[in-house]
Amino acid sequence: MLTRLQAVNQMLLPAGESVILVLEEGAGDYANCSAILDAETAKVLAKGWHFNTDRGIKLVPDVDGKILVPANTLRLDYCDPKLDIAQRDGYLYDLINHTDVFTEPVVVDRVVLLTFEGCPYHVQREIVGKAAQFYQRSFVGSDTLDKYTTEERAEATADSRDSEVDEDDYNILNNPDLAYLRRHSFRRGI
Template sequence: MPTLTSKLEAVNSMLGHIGESPVNSISDTNALPISAATAISVLDEVSRSVQAEGWHFNTELKVTLSPAGDGTITLSDDILEVDTTDTSIDIAQRGLSLFDRSNNTSVFSKDLEVNLTRLLDFTSLPEAARRYITLRASRVFQGRIVGSRELEALIARDEYNARADLMDTEGNNSDRTIFDSYNVASRIGINRNYDLS
């Protein structure tokens, strides 16, 4: 019975694209060939980049963050992006801390309700995202190791199709309509404030 793509399978797929032999395990990166260790690094890099776009599967809405005793709000190290739901509060993420740009301080006096984008482990991603990330990472990896334009074109075609599948899955899961876009709503004359989250 088929299962979801594991990180090991993704790495072996990347190695296969450049004609390298698969590895049996990726748990000890020090014991791996350089190409396999590089493949893991590229896979993680591309996963961060793709997830930073903010997808339905890694976005959390209306999360309450509370200040610590000293008034600072520290984020966990898997937060890629954070924004308040209150448009009158202008915050910025500085490292793992929040900064209030309106008042020029990192001290907050009350809880904040935010929407955030979280970096998920590869095994927590839906299959469409795993497939797209694997193919995009394969193209980047091949470009860095081999640099073949022919291989890049072949992988890019598959990557394009995987991106389309991911976008289709995203659309189905997020239940968005064209009216969820501020640009569309403003063009057709809807001037009410909407919570577009």
């Protein structure tokens, strides 16, 4: 697991900058790298990973019938295909009935924003790779360094995708359209 200081230093090194030994809020390079790190963390986590997706969460209307979207929510996926719901002003909004008042709870899959430190190592590597490339392009602008950060980012992204597949146990045979392949009723002699 990487600390914030380690991540910032991994962003600075490919850009040819000196490392930071102590965290200082608001200090030049640290402030720039920290802001980029937070932005890239949100971007990467918004895709929805196995570790930051809560499935089957029931959101209950308050006394006014409104359903507040939790503050750390990046994205919601509504489980009921009959509903057509969007987020508006921090609340759920029913697009079919044109109202933000609900009488029943709504079941959703929720993608949650976590801190950088709260992410698994393989995702931290992808975040740092993207953040280092953004920092280098924004503050240094070297084509040579850009090639290096692009290679590092590609390797980190591939590793994180590989780890995600292992964690979430994806299997093409779990697809309902291919379920017939799981049956072992082959006719012999034909």
